[in-house]
Amino acid sequence: MQKSNLLIVGSIGLDTIETTSTRVDRVLGGAASYSACSACHFTPTAIVGVVGDDFPPEHEEMLRSKSIDLTCMEKQPGKTFFWHGRYEDDMNIRETLDTQLGVFAEFSPKIPASHAATPYLFLANIHPQLQLDVLNAMQGNPLVAADTMNLWIDTTPDLLKKVIERVDIMFINDEEARMITGRTTIPKAADAIRAMGPKAAVVKRGDAGVMVFYEDDIFCLPAVPITANDPTGAGDAFAGGMMGYIASQGALNKPILRQSAVMGTVMASLTVEDFSLNRLVKVNADDIRDRVERLRSLTSFE
Numbered sequence: 001m002q003k004s005n006l007l008i009v010g011s012i013g014l015d016t017i018e019t020t021s022t023r024v025d026r027v028l029g030g031a032a033s034y035s036a037c038s039a040c041h042f043t044p045t046a047i048v049g050v051v052g053d054d055f056p057p058e059h060e061e062m063l064r065s066k067s068i069d070l071t072c073m074e075k076q077p078g079k080t081f082f083w084h085g086r087y088e089d090d091m092n093i094r095e096t097l098d099t100q101l102g103v104f105a106e107f108s109p110k111i112p113a114s115h116a117a118t119p120y121l122f123l124a125n126i127h128p129q130l131q132l133d134v135l136n137a138m139q140g141n142p143l144v145a146a147d148t149m150n151l152w153i154d155t156t157p158d159l160l161k162k163v164i165e166r167v168d169i170m171f172i173n174d175e176e177a178r179m180i181t182g183r184t185t186i187p188k189a190a191d192a193i194r195a196m197g198p199k200a201a202v203v204k205r206g207d208a209g210v211m212v213f214y215e216d217d218i219f220c221l222p223a224v225p226i227t228a229n230d231p232t233g234a235g236d237a238f239a240g241g242m243m244g245y246i247a248s249q250g251a252l253n254k255p256i257l258r259q260s261a262v263m264g265t266v267m268a269s270l271t272v273e274d275f276s277l278n279r280l281v282k283v284n285a286d287d288i289r290d291r292v293e294r295l296r297s298l299t300s301f302e
């Protein structure tokens, strides 16, 4: 297997998802699963995480079939992380009905020497203490990005701030950016986040697109206008696509950051077309190219 260029820590789980028309039970989910399946299109990717002994072997096989390195994915006796969410008619609104950490409750990530010097690290959504543990276990000076969610802003804000202080790129959605900074407009919230440490703040706005703040540059992209069937994992696939692309280019600068936001937007739009990772696992290079062109025609003008 090729040496991994990007390490992703985050949940690997089973999700029950309800929309107004459909319900699926205990399908593959988790922030690391979506991020890695998106990132692997751009760069060799490894997952750090844990699953229980109930984790279906076909999910593990699928991840391996995408050449995702599972050396740092442990299997422990107990239950796999479980999340149950329900979307309203307006799919920007979702309610979490249940979260069971399962084996993640006792997880203590170990990064073998073979992976500790991976040059790019993405701390996908998981308890901020686990994000810090992985960060502390790294050697060298990786480029680090992190994502989070309202749960950690509510329950462990001080730990989360410690994570934010140490990352280069912070992914956050607009509501969370306002929550954590107390600022009401997105540019002011993004500035406040960057004042905490990150070089770039990437503010995700659901089907309204994304705003990327880096140095003196502000880049705004709409989402690709398609009908979403299941928005779960859009943010994770977005961040995975962006980080995978940045890692593939080997540098962080304005044009690469802008291009990476395009790749993230494309991967998110493909992900939400079907439930779970069903569409994401079938994506090929032509799908990505076609959607980049669609986004180009949507956003270019004389």
Ligand code: AMP
Residues within 6 Å of the ligand: 011, 013, 014, 015, 028, 029, 030, 031, 082, 083, 099, 125, 126, 127, 151, 231, 232, 233, 234, 235, 236, 237
């Ligand atoms: P997104 O729609 O991008 O916010 O990602 C949803 C995914 O995040 C689902 O597949 C869930 O399994 C996972 N998830 C939900 N809640 C949590 C949590 N508290 N910690 C880690 N992952 C979570």
